[in-house]
Amino acid sequence: MEFLIERLPQIINGFILTVEFTILGVLLGLLFGIILAIGDLYGGRALSSIIRGYVEFFRGSPIIIQLLIFFFTIPSLLHVIPNSFVVGALVFTLNSAAYQKGYIKGAMEAVFEDQMTAGLSIGLSKAQTIFYVILPQALRLVIPAWTNEFSSLTKSTPALLAIGVYELTSVAKGITADTFRPLETYAFVAVIYLVWISSVAKIADVLYEKVKIPGVEISV
Amino acid sequence: MKDTIMACQNLWKVYGKIVAVKDVSLRISEGEIKLIFGPSGSGKSTFLRCLAMLTPPTKGDIFLKGDRLTRSDVDLNKARARIGFVFQHIWLFRHLNALGNVELALRRVMKLTKDEARERAMQALREVKMEDWASHYPAQLSGGQQQRIGIARALARKPDIILLDEPTSALDPELTGEVIDTLRDLAKKGITMLIVSHEMPFAREVAEEMIFFDEGMIVETGPPERFFTNPDSERAKRFMARLIKRTRRD
Numbered sequence: 001m002e003f004l005i006e007r008l009p010q011i012i013n014g015f016i017l018t019v020e021f022t023i024l025g026v027l028l029g030l031l032f033g034i035i036l037a038i039g040d041l042y043g044g045r046a047l048s049s050i051i052r053g054y055v056e057f058f059r060g061s062p063i064i065i066q067l068l069i070f071f072f073t074i075p076s077l078l079h080v081i082p083n084s085f086v087v088g089a090l091v092f093t094l095n096s097a098a099y100q101k102g103y104i105k106g107a108m109e110a111v112f113e114d115q116m117t118a119g120l121s122i123g124l125s126k127a128q129t130i131f132y133v134i135l136p137q138a139l140r141l142v143i144p145a146w147t148n149e150f151s152s153l154t155k156s157t158p159a160l161l162a163i164g165v166y167e168l169t170s171v172a173k174g175i176t177a178d179t180f181r182p183l184e185t186y187a188f189v190a191v192i193y194l195v196w197i198s199s200v201a202k203i204a205d206v207l208y209e210k211v212k213i214p215g216v217e218i219s220v
Numbered sequence: 221m222k223d224t225i226m227a228c229q230n231l232w233k234v235y236g237k238i239v240a241v242k243d244v245s246l247r248i249s250e251g252e253i254k255l256i257f258g259p260s261g262s263g264k265s266t267f268l269r270c271l272a273m274l275t276p277p278t279k280g281d282i283f284l285k286g287d288r289l290t291r292s293d294v295d296l297n298k299a300r301a302r303i304g305f306v307f308q309h310i311w312l313f314r315h316l317n318a319l320g321n322v323e324l325a326l327r328r329v330m331k332l333t334k335d336e337a338r339e340r341a342m343q344a345l346r347e348v349k350m351e352d353w354a355s356h357y358p359a360q361l362s363g364g365q366q367q368r369i370g371i372a373r374a375l376a377r378k379p380d381i382i383l384l385d386e387p388t389s390a391l392d393p394e395l396t397g398e399v400i401d402t403l404r405d406l407a408k409k410g411i412t413m414l415i416v417s418h419e420m421p422f423a424r425e426v427a428e429e430m431i432f433f434d435e436g437m438i439v440e441t442g443p444p445e446r447f448f449t450n451p452d453s454e455r456a457k458r459f460m461a462r463l464i465k466r467t468r469r470d
Contacts, residue, residue: 114311118313119313120300121305121307122301122305122325123325123329124324128328140315214357214359216314216359
């Protein structure tokens with residue numbers, strides 16, 4: 001196992017990259033997902049079809065293809081030199097937003113009907129009702145789905161190798177190539193993923209309990 | 221003569237081929253309490269929602285203290301802020317406690333400071349005798365308590381009028397009493413109210429005028445005594461007979 005300790009700095013670097021892309025993707029994806037959900041619900045038919053097309057693309061194609069398109073195809077058309085960190089973060093954000101939009105929209109629809117009317121009845125505008133009434137309830141409902149999204153996005157990070165980002169799995173591949181010790185290397189890396197994903201899931205569970213509306217029992 | 225608070229003229233609401241509200245005109249003066257009743261599906265709720273501009277009417281005019289709410293350039297949010305509305309199914313904001321429910325409009329619509337809003341929300345909660353429950357969430361309260369919060373939420377802005385859509389009909393029978401008591405208190409304070417309700421003893425006690433609504437139209441209006449003794453229209457007669465029979469059985 002000594003070789004793993006020797007390689008620890010490399011592994012940690014890879015892990016940090018994995019974490020960075022996942023967190024950026026999930027958080028920015030949440031913000032963008034909220035905007036997409038609102039656009040789909042209230043933006044009229046044209047905007048709604050554009051958003052649906054967008055979601056189809058990002059949910060219907062492998063993330064590695066999306067990375068390649070944004071790293072090679074689009075920059076070459078625009079004659080710019082891509083930065084792999086920027087492209088990676090962008091694609092992870094856009095991809096995650098496509099999934100999160102679905103969760104958020106569903107949750108908004110679940111609380112929408114009566115709460116919107118009640119909000120309007122006290123003089124709030126539609127936008128204010130969304131902001132102060134609908135979203136605070138919908139986002140609470142989204143937390144469990146959000147944990148899934150986090151875990152699935154983490155597991156998509158190895159695709160980043162395609163644009164030259166050496167995250168955790170790529171580092172492990174490199175170590176295996178040098179040392180011919182795949183068993184220990186991959187097992188160790190698998191444990192890192194497992195601990196990371198389950199810790200975040202645990203945090204989300206605690207958050208879910210903490211923000212639960214008193215007296216409301218929702219089983220998900 | 222007292223000032224007219226709310227009036228509507230030749231109001232229509234049509235959904236496709238269904239005429240929900242048919243040429244209804246109505247006037248409510250300051251401090252007056254009018255009660256609308258009639259068979260279910262007769263368009264009472266739709267009519268009330270039109271008045272509150274929650275569902276814009278298809279045709280006709282609505283006036284609130286002389287301002288025409290049905291003008292195309294009217295700011296609907298501002299108009300709605302001047303009208304209190306109490307829903308049959310209560311519809312409190314589930315993620316806010318009682319105080320938060322009452323405070324929200326004071327903070328975000330009337331733009332009061334935090335302290336002013338709190339003060340006024342607590343005042344409204346006192347008026348419905350719910351001040352001790354301020355930090356409870358809707359799901360922790362009984363239906364009757366929730367509806368009292370719903371009334372406080374409508375009351376806190378000091379609206380020109382409060383419209384109540386069957387405020388007790390979704391409640392268990394033993395919980396209607398506390399809501400009726402609350403409404404009775406408001407009536408004593410001279411708050412202008414238009415109430416859709418079938419609580420006949422209450423109607424007899426507080427309403428200046430009762431309005432019998434059927435098939436989207438006002439069939440008959442008059443003082444409660446007339447409805448209880450001898451309504452003019454055959455339809456009202458039959459409906460009252462059924463209502464009174466049902467009340468006795470209870």
